[in-house]
């Protein structure tokens with residue numbers, strides 16, 4: 053065992069699974085990686101944790117919708133890559149060779165290469 057800063061202790065208990073969250077700010081699609089996820093109930097409702105330091109946050113707060121996309125294990129490098137660059141200066145669909153698919157319920161795009169896509173509306177923030 054080795055000492056860990058108290059401020060990093062949350063990293064020992066982060067829940068999963070790791071997902072990709074897409075948003076659309078009106079003009080551009082974006083994707084971010086989120087591991088801080090939780091199923092809240094069977095309605096269904098999900099919790100994700102993020103904040104204003106991410107570019108996705110503005111679109112998420114403004115449009116109150118997103119897509120939670122479930123990547124396969126084969127997308128590991130893509131998932132880490134998406135989570136270490138910003139939509140502020142990067143088109144992540146182009147950079148990571150992903151295909152946006154129009155949703156039926158929300159303007160945020162589905163990701164064709166993912167195993168599943170859940171169209172979501174923000175009900176609480």
Ligand SMILES: Cc1cc2nc3c(=O)[nH]c(=O)nc-3n(C[C@H](O)[C@H](O)[C@H](O)COP(=O)(O)O)c2cc1C
Pocket residue numbers: 070082083084085086087088089101102103105106107108109131132133134135136137138139140
């Ligand atoms: C494996 C992994 C998990 C992550 N989990 C979260 C998370 O739960 N919440 C969060 O706000 N950021 C998380 N991030 C960081 C964001 O994905 C990252 O800041 C991203 O660049 C934000 O993109 P954006 O600025 O285009 O919105 C994670 C990154 C990685 C690589």
